[in-house]
Amino acid sequence: MSKPDILQMGPYPDWDQVPLEQSFHMHRYFEAADEAGFLADVGPKVRGIATRGELGANASIIAACPNLEVISVYGVGFDAVDLAACRARGIRVTNTPDVLTNDVADLGVAMMLVQSRGMIGAETWVKDGSWAAKGLYPLKRRVWGRRAGVLGLGRIGFEVAKRLAGFDMEIAYSDVSAKDFAKDWEFIADPVALAQRSDFLFVTLAASTATRHIVGAKVIEALGPEGMLINISRASNIDEEALLEALETGKLGSAALDVFEGEPNLNPRFLTLPNVLLQPHHASGTLETRQAMGKLVRDNLTAHFAGEALLTPVL
Template sequence: MTKPHILQMGPYPEWDQVPLDGQFTVHRYFETEDKAGLLARVGGDIRGIATRGELGASAETIAACPNLEVISVYGVGYDAVNLEACRARSIRVTNTPDVLTKDVADLGVAMMLTQSRGMIGAESWVRDGSWATNGLYPLRSRVWGKRAGVLGLGRIGFEVAKRLHGFDLEISYSDVSAKDFAAASWRFVADPVALARDVDFLFVTLAASAETRHIVGEKVISALGPQGMLVNISRASNIDEEALLTALENRTLGSAALDVFEGEPKLNPRFLALDNVLLQPHHASGTFETRKAMGQLMRDNLAAHFAGRDLLTPVL
């Protein structure tokens, strides 16, 4: 039987690449300099696209593949896939939720702890001899007993809130409506600005969409204030980076801990000059266990489609 032709938008680890190559005829878009030439040659053969959340699939790429049937995203975010183009042609789209949820929540909480207690600076204090020559590391702020807000109580937001409960934090959340699965002690606050005003730590755990673009803008950031911390483990587009940078530089926002950035990995160099932001390389799902599960689910969705079975985790 002829293997379905797949357009691969970005690299995967070997443990994913080998089985992907075994199941499909794979055309590696990311390896060629002449991308338009590749699409001109093989676009008509392509029935599926294997991509990553931050790479997605543009309207132009989709248009160049007239027989495209399915796009399988390695990652939970699918905002970089042109869903309008997919709907117009009844192209199916899948992602890999659930398998990465708890690792993302773990990193978000770890980022809060690391930034609050100054752990990066404290390690440097030991390594560069400052402990021996200058004495104890400067005091930092506690975490337990404070107030945390979760903007977006979906899968990841729920897991974040569960973990924060273990640190005796008072938990509030904002979403389109109150959630019946939220713990009775978690307070629903409809307005993100009001949520930010009432908390010390604001976790952004929203799925990205046109409606959520820059939902964390100047008003939310100002409400969080000079003692507040913003933690983003969602998508960069949910935050107005210009407003965030200005607030961090002016100290009208206390601090931030960020795993995602506009234009990553080439983030705005203004971030690098700040001492009140923790920078991470978009690796909230970056464990061996989760990445292997993501790759398996990405391939299983493709296999299910071409076998005529129900998709495991459909978006469209």
């Protein structure tokens, strides 16, 4: 039996690429000099797409693959996949939830600690001789016992809140409705009200058209000049222009960000700000999690072409 043809949207590590090549006929879209010509050539043969959360698969790519059956996303976010086009043609979509949840939550909490305690600047203070020449590092703010808000209490938001509870923080959250499993935490439906009562606001929402710029100027200003915004979700959930303006003018105290519009070519205004911690979209970036994500991508493709139930279906 011939191997199913798979359109590969972006590179994977060798530990994923080698087994993919063993099981499937991989067509590397990301290496094509002439993308349109490449799609015209291989598109009719393609039965599956292997992609990453930030790359997705848009309507034109899906249309170029008339025999497409399944899209397997490496990542929990699937907002870059045109789900309407998939629904119209009965194309299945999978992602890789759960396997990355705890690592993403870990990084979110670590970012809060690093930014609140000024650890990047403190290391520089030691290395550049300022400690010896100038004395003690300027005082920063504590974390324990303060108020945390979690915007989106899904898998990742729940794990973030669990970790914050270990710091004896006052925890509240916003979601579409109150959660039975979160009775120890305060439910606040309005994101603006959540931000207003929070010292730290974690954005852990899945991205969609409904959540685009849900963290806009009103939420950011409600968080205020002493507040910190931590985003480990998707860039589209935050109005970056409003965020930059608030960071530059002091309307927002600080931010810790793992995702950006247009990444890796983020807005250069971020690079000069003293009150923002920047990370290269690596919240799931551990060897253990990335290997588990790659395996789940392959397992979903294998299950589909074997006529078995998908492990983690989105559609």
